[in-house]
Amino acid sequence: MAEASVVVEARAGYRVVTLNRPDRLNAFNEAMHGELRRAVEEADADEACRALILTGAGRGFCAGQDLSDRVFEEGKAPDLSSTLERLYNPLVRRIRSLRMPVIGAVNGVAAGAGANVALACDIVLAARSAKFVQAFARIGLVPDSGGTWLLPRLVGRARARGLALLAEPLTAERAEEWGLIWKAVDDAALMDEAHRLAAHFATQPTVGLALTKQALDAAETNDLDAQLDLERDLQGEAGRTPDYAEGVRAFFAKRPPAFTGRRG
Numbered sequence: 001m002a003e004a005s006v007v008v009e010a011r012a013g014y015r016v017v018t019l020n021r022p023d024r025l026n027a028f029n030e031a032m033h034g035e036l037r038r039a040v041e042e043a044d045a046d047e048a049c050r051a052l053i054l055t056g057a058g059r060g061f062c063a064g065q066d067l068s069d070r071v072f073e074e075g076k077a078p079d080l081s082s083t084l085e086r087l088y089n090p091l092v093r094r095i096r097s098l099r100m101p102v103i104g105a106v107n108g109v110a111a112g113a114g115a116n117v118a119l120a121c122d123i124v125l126a127a128r129s130a131k132f133v134q135a136f137a138r139i140g141l142v143p144d145s146g147g148t149w150l151l152p153r154l155v156g157r158a159r160a161r162g163l164a165l166l167a168e169p170l171t172a173e174r175a176e177e178w179g180l181i182w183k184a185v186d187d188a189a190l191m192d193e194a195h196r197l198a199a200h201f202a203t204q205p206t207v208g209l210a211l212t213k214q215a216l217d218a219a220e221t222n223d224l225d226a227q228l229d230l231e232r233d234l235q236g237e238a239g240r241t242p243d244y245a246e247g248v249r250a251f252f253a254k255r256p257p258a259f260t261g262r263r264g
């Protein structure tokens with residue numbers, strides 16, 4: 001039987017999803033897309049799952065599209081709009097809107113769509129030896145998987161253009177310095193740190209965190225007026241969760257809150 005191209009490990013309150021095509025630096029093929037989509041859907045459907053770690057097996061995080069599936073004769077170009085529409089765009093939308101925090105644990109090189117899928121995660125940790133490469137320009141393509149939207153917002157116009165047009169590798173430390181990622185950590189400490197964060201999120205008010213993600217995403221396009229209205233609505237929703245009541249009770253009892261992460 002063929003080895004799974006995505007491996008899922010369930011931990012107490014969270015799941016670890018590992019891209020598993022290490023001989024191709026975990027590049028995406030259709031099978032891996034399918035397995036990843038399933039892994040994310042199953043995590044979402046499991047009420048006990050309150051955080052997700054996305055990482056890669058071997059020395060890479062993900063090298064983007066598997067280019068061995070893209071070798072073609074002149075005049076027989078693959079329809080890349082269709083693969084973005086069917087595979088990459090739904091993946092990025094799913095990660096961004098997932099009802100739990102997603103931690104990208106970037107264990108090695110993240111290139112092409114692999115870099116942008118990593119950057120779509122809520123908290124991006126990277127091993128100090130990891131690199132981010134907007135490799136698209138090297139093969140005549142446009143940064144996808146949300147790259148052209150995320151990069152200028154994360155690092156500003158000048159750096160976004162440099163990264164996208166030059167396709168040079170950016171070290172994890174520089175990525176942290178530029179605000180592209182949350183933190184660069186020693187290679188040996190990466191997964192411990194990712195597990196520490198996921199275990200923390202597994203005890204947190206999951207619905208409130210999901211609404212916070214929603215508000216921050218909407219802020220990218222809303223004006224202040226629209227954002228104030230949205231905050232009003234989302235706060236109303238957060239205020240009706242049992243975790244809010246528990247948070248206030250715990251505050252006055254001077255004890256740590258016991259959040260359930262449930263809606264009602």
Ligand code: T3D
Binds near residue numbers: 067
């Ligand atoms: O197509 C569509 O549907 C549209 C969507 C596109 C999304 C995209 O992601 S397009 C961009 C595709 N990705 C790339 O262009 C990156 C290609 N890879 C690289 O530039 C380099 O491999 C890296 C910078 C990622 C790492 O370099 P390095 O020197 O550390 O490793 P390497 O020796 O280049 O790669 C190791 C092996 O992985 C090697 O195989 P081998 O020689 O040991 O048998 C290499 O061919 C393979 N590999 C790496 N990336 C890919 C890959 N094989 C297939 N597809 C890859 N993307």
